[in-house]
Amino acid sequence: MSTTIYKVDASPPARAVLMVADLLGIKYNACDINPLLREQDTPDMTKKNPMRTVPFIEEDGFCLGDSHAIILYLFDKYGKPEHSYLYPTDKRKRATINQRLFFDCGILFPYLRSVMAPTYTGRLTELSKSIVRNIEDGYRMLDAYLSDSMYLADDVMTLADLSVITTMSTLHGLLPIDSTKYPKLMNWFINMSEKEICKKINQPGADQHVAGLKAFMENNKTNQKSKL
Structure with missing residues (x-):
């Protein structure tokens, strides 16, 4: 199973997701999206993430937007005992x-x-x-x-x-x-x-x-x- 994080480094919410993914040791594919160019507004991206926000993640057809929901999901799925803090x-x-x-x-x-x-x-x-x-x-x-x-x-x-x-x-x-x-x-x-x-x-x-x-x-x- 591969995880793709759609992001732009300047985005505060994207940075939160990237830091949590790094701390949890998640191997992921990074896909840069430029919000100023509205690259998140394509039909395919809108179908995956109706909010048309950055970041969002995709795992084998499962898509999730909003950084707060994402970091909770990543912790629940990938967190180990040493990450319990x-x-x-x-x-x-x-x-x-x-x-x-x-x-x-x-x-x-x-x-x-x-x-x-x-x-x-x-x-x-x-x-x-x-x-x-x-x-x-x-x-x-x-x-x-x-x-x-x-x-x-x-x-x-x-x-x-x-x-x-x-x-x-x-x-x-x-x-x-x-x-x-x-x-x-x-x-x-x-x-x-x-x-x-x-x-x-x-x-x-x-x-x-x-x-x-x-x-x-x-x-x-x-x-x-x-x-x-």
């Missing part, structure tokens, strides 16, 4: 990890998407006050989640941290974390960023993503000025 069997710890994953999916990443969508469509030239307020509120909540543990759901890194660090790496590149306002979040971010898995997979893609967004904003600014 990523998603422990304790029901309350799992519930906490799930909540943090839902937070990333339902709140934090949409804050980032509110930057990405208008930037890639030529409308956004800089972060608006409302965008900044939303991102800051996300930072506030994450800082609060870190009040009782070193990581987001436990005192060791879990799937929640691997998912959230990808979103945060792009957000931090656009709106740096204020360490005086969010010291626990800053400490967590530094700690996660220093992990070899993040250096290997997350940071290169994050750098690419941030640079791309900033370049698009500058280009949008130039284009809008030229129309005045």
